[in-house]
Amino acid sequence: MPTIKTFARIKPCKNAYDDFDVTKDRVYLRTAQNRDYNTSPTKTRANTGTVNHEFKFDTVFSSSTVQEEVFETAAKDIVDHFLTGYNATIFAYGQTGSGKTFTVEGSARRYEDRGLAPRALSMIYKALESRQDEDISVHISYMEIYQEVGYDLLNPGARTNSLVTPFPKVVVVEGPKGSCIVRNLSSHMAANEEVAQNLLLQGQANRKVGETPMNQRSSRSHAVFTVTLSTKKPDSDIVVKSKLHLVDLAGSERVAKTGVSGLQLTEAKYINLSLHYLEGVIIALQKEAQGGSQGPMRSHSSYGTPANRNWVGSIYSGYGGRPSTSDGRYSTHVPYRNSLLTMMLRDSLGGNCLTVMIATLSMEEENLGETISTCRFAQRVACIANNAKKNEEIDDKSMIQRLRKRIAELEAEVANLKALQYQSMDGETLAAMMEKLTDEDKITCSRLMQQYIVGKVKDPVTAGVTDPFKFRECLRILKEMIMKKYAGGQNNGTGVSLSEEVKSRPISNTSGISTATSGFDETMPGQAEKEPSNKIRFAGLVQSGEGSSQIAYLLFYCFTCTSEVILECIPKYLSKS
Numbered sequence: 001m002p003t004i005k006t007f008a009r010i011k012p013c014k015n016a017y018d019d020f021d022v023t024k025d026r027v028y029l030r031t032a033q034n035r036d037y038n039t040s041p042t043k044t045r046a047n048t049g050t051v052n053h054e055f056k057f058d059t060v061f062s063s064s065t066v067q068e069e070v071f072e073t074a075a076k077d078i079v080d081h082f083l084t085g086y087n088a089t090i091f092a093y094g095q096t097g098s099g100k101t102f103t104v105e106g107s108a109r110r111y112e113d114r115g116l117a118p119r120a121l122s123m124i125y126k127a128l129e130s131r132q133d134e135d136i137s138v139h140i141s142y143m144e145i146y147q148e149v150g151y152d153l154l155n156p157g158a159r160t161n162s163l164v165t166p167f168p169k170v171v172v173v174e175g176p177k178g179s180c181i182v183r184n185l186s187s188h189m190a191a192n193e194e195v196a197q198n199l200l201l202q203g204q205a206n207r208k209v210g211e212t213p214m215n216q217r218s219s220r221s222h223a224v225f226t227v228t229l230s231t232k233k234p235d236s237d238i239v240v241k242s243k244l245h246l247v248d249l250a251g252s253e254r255v256a257k258t259g260v261s262g263l264q265l266t267e268a269k270y271i272n273l274s275l276h277y278l279e280g281v282i283i284a285l286q287k288e289a290q291g292g293s294q295g296p297m298r299s300h301s302s303y304g305t306p307a308n309r310n311w312v313g314s315i316y317s318g319y320g321g322r323p324s325t326s327d328g329r330y331s332t333h334v335p336y337r338n339s340l341l342t343m344m345l346r347d348s349l350g351g352n353c354l355t356v357m358i359a360t361l362s363m364e365e366e367n368l369g370e371t372i373s374t375c376r377f378a379q380r381v382a383c384i385a386n387n388a389k390k391n392e393e394i395d396d397k398s399m400i401q402r403l404r405k406r407i408a409e410l411e412a413e414v415a416n417l418k419a420l421q422y423q424s425m426d427g428e429t430l431a432a433m434m435e436k437l438t439d440e441d442k443i444t445c446s447r448l449m450q451q452y453i454v455g456k457v458k459d460p461v462t463a464g465v466t467d468p469f470k471f472r473e474c475l476r477i478l479k480e481m482i483m484k485k486y487a488g489g490q491n492n493g494t495g496v497s498l499s500e501e502v503k504s505r506p507i508s509n510t511s512g513i514s515t516a517t518s519g520f521d522e523t524m525p526g527q528a529e530k531e532p533s534n535k536i537r538f539a540g541l542v543q544s545g546e547g548s549s550q551i552a553y554l555l556f557y558c559f560t561c562t563s564e565v566i567l568e569c570i571p572k573y574l575s576k577s
C-alpha cells in the first residue's frame with residue numbers, strides 16, 4: 001500500500017545555520033546536545049557534544065528550487081491520479097514564515113512564482129480539453145478554519161456576525177466509511193480555467209492574514225482549497241468522481257519566543273492546538289501502520305542520541321512519539337474528532353486518498369527547534385499508508401434510462417414474434433384467446449388509445465401494448481373512435497351500418513392509390529407475401545382522406561392483422577379529418 005509522500009523545501013535565507021547539509025532526499029543537521037532550541041536557541045545548557053540528525057524525504061528541494069520544479073516533482077503525479085478518479089491531497093506544513101503559502105498559493109509578484117494550486121488548475125483544465133466527448137463537471141470550494149470555526153472563503157459574508165444575514169458556519173461531520181461530509185460550504189461550478197483561477201484568487205483575498213513578528217503576511221488560518229471532478233464516458237453508466245485538496249496550514253509559532261500578545265496570541269494558541277491535534281492523529285496512524293498496539297514503542301527524547309547510533313531521525317529510530325496511556329501502550333483510536341482540521345483531513349490521512357506532504361523548513365539558527373520538529377513530524381507522516389481507490393459510482397439515472405429503452409426494444413421484439421405465431425392460428429383459437437383479456441386490460445387499452453390519439457402517449461408498444469391481444473383490442477378501440485367521429489356513431493349516414501358495408505366490400509375496391517407518396521411501403525415482418533398492398537393502401541387512404549367507409553373497411557380488415565404501421569397511420573388520419 002502506498003504511504004504518504006513527503007517532500008522538504010528549504011526557504012532561502014540570508015543567515016543560514018552553517019551546520020546542515022542536504023542531498024537529493026536527506027536533510028542532515030548537527031546540533032549541540034542539550035541545547036534548548038525550542039525556547040531560546042542562543043542559550044546553551046552544558047554543551048556536552050553534538051547530535052547528528054538525519055531526516056529522509058522523497059525529495060528535498062533546496063532553497064534555489066523554483067516553483068515549477070516543486071510542482072513537477074511533488075504535485076504532477078498526484079494531479080494525474082486525481083484526473084483518473086483518485087482522491088488526492090497536498091498539504092504544506094511548517095513553522096510560521098517558512099514558505100507554506102508561497103508553496104501552495106505562490107506569490108503574485110512574478111508569474112513563474114505561482115504556486116501549486118494555480119498550476120494544478122492549469123494542468124487539470126489542459127488535460128480535460130482532450131476529453132471533450134465525456135460528460136465532465138468541475139466544482140470548486142474553498143474553506144478556512146480560523147480559531148476552530150469553519151468559514152466559506154467563497155462566501156465572504158459568512159464571517160460577518162450580522163444578524164440580518166446570519167450565514168451558517170461550515171460544519172464537518174463524519175460520513176460513511178471514514179469519509180467526511182462538509183455542510184454549508186458553497187461549491188462553485190467552474191466550466192473553464194479562468195473561472196477556477198478567479199475563484200482561487202477570490203478565496204485567497206478573503207483569507208485571514210495578519211502581520212506577526214515572524215511573517216509580514218502570516219496566514220492566521222488553515223485553508224483547504226478543493227477541486228471536485230466528476231466524469232462520465234459516453235454510453236457508460238459509470239460516473240468517476242474525485243476530489244483534490246490543496247491545504248495551506250497555518251504555521252506553528254513558539255509564543256514564548258516571539259512574545260506575541262492579544263489577538264495574535266489567541267490566534268497562535270488556536271493554531272498550535274489544532275496542529276497538536278493533527279500530530280495526535282498522525283501519531284495514532286503511524287502506530288496503526290506499524291502494527292497496532294502491541295506494546296510500548298521506543299521513545300527517545302527529541303535531541304537524545306541512542307548510544308548505538310550516530311544519527312537520529314525516524315529512518316533509524318522508527319518512532320519518536322508519546323505514549324498515550326499510563327502503561328505506555330498506544331491507543332488504536334485515531335482522534336480525528338478533536339478538531340475541525342483533523343475532521344476535514346480525515347479521509348486524506350490514512351483514508352481513501354493519495355497524499356503528499358511538503359515540509360517547509362527555515363534554516364536560520366533561531367528556527368532550528370521548529371525545523372527539527374517539522375522534519376520529525378514529516379518522518380511520522382511518511383509511515384502512514386493510504387488506501388486510495390478509484391471512485392467509481394453507478395449513475396442510476398442513466399442506467400434506468402438505458403434499461404428502459406432496452407426493455408421496450410425486447411418487448412416489441414417479443415410482441416412481433418407472438419404476432420407471427422398468432423397469425424398462423426385459426427379464427428376460433430384467436431377468439432378464445434381474445435377472451436383472456438381482462439376488464440382491467442381493456443380499460444388500460446382504452447385509456448392508452450385516448451392518450452395516443454391526443455399525443456400524450458407516443459408509442460403504444462413502449463407504453464405496454466406488447467401483447468398481440470391487447471394490440472388487437474387497441475385497433476378495435478381505434479376503429480370505434482373513427483367510426484364515431486366519421487359516421488356519427490354506428491351509421492355512415494346512408495342508413496347502412498358501416499360495419500355491414502365494409503364487410504361486404506371486396507378489398508380490391510380500394511385500388512388506385514399512389515404508393516409513391518405513401519412513405520409506408522416498407523415490408524412488415526410476417527406479412528411480406530400476404531398483405532403488403534393493404535399497408536400501402538391504408539397509408540394512401542390516410543393521405544388522400546378518402547371516405548369513411550373505405551377507412552372503416554381497412555380498419556376492419558386490419559383488425560385481423562397486427563401492424564405497427566396501422567397504429568402509426570390512424571392518429572395522422574384523425575388529425576387530418
Ligand SMILES: Nc1ncnc2c1ncn2[C@@H]1O[C@H](COP(=O)(O)OP(=O)(O)OP(=O)(O)O)[C@@H](O)[C@H]1O
Binds near residue numbers: 096102250360
Ligand atoms: N521558496 C521561497 N522562495 C522565495 N520566497 C519565499 C520562499 N518561501 C517563502 N518565501 C517568502 O517568505 C515569506 C513568508 O512565506 P509564507 O507567507 O509563504 O510563509 P508561511 O509558512 O505561509 O507563513 P504563515 O504560516 O505565517 O502563513 C513570503 O514573503 C514569501 O514570499
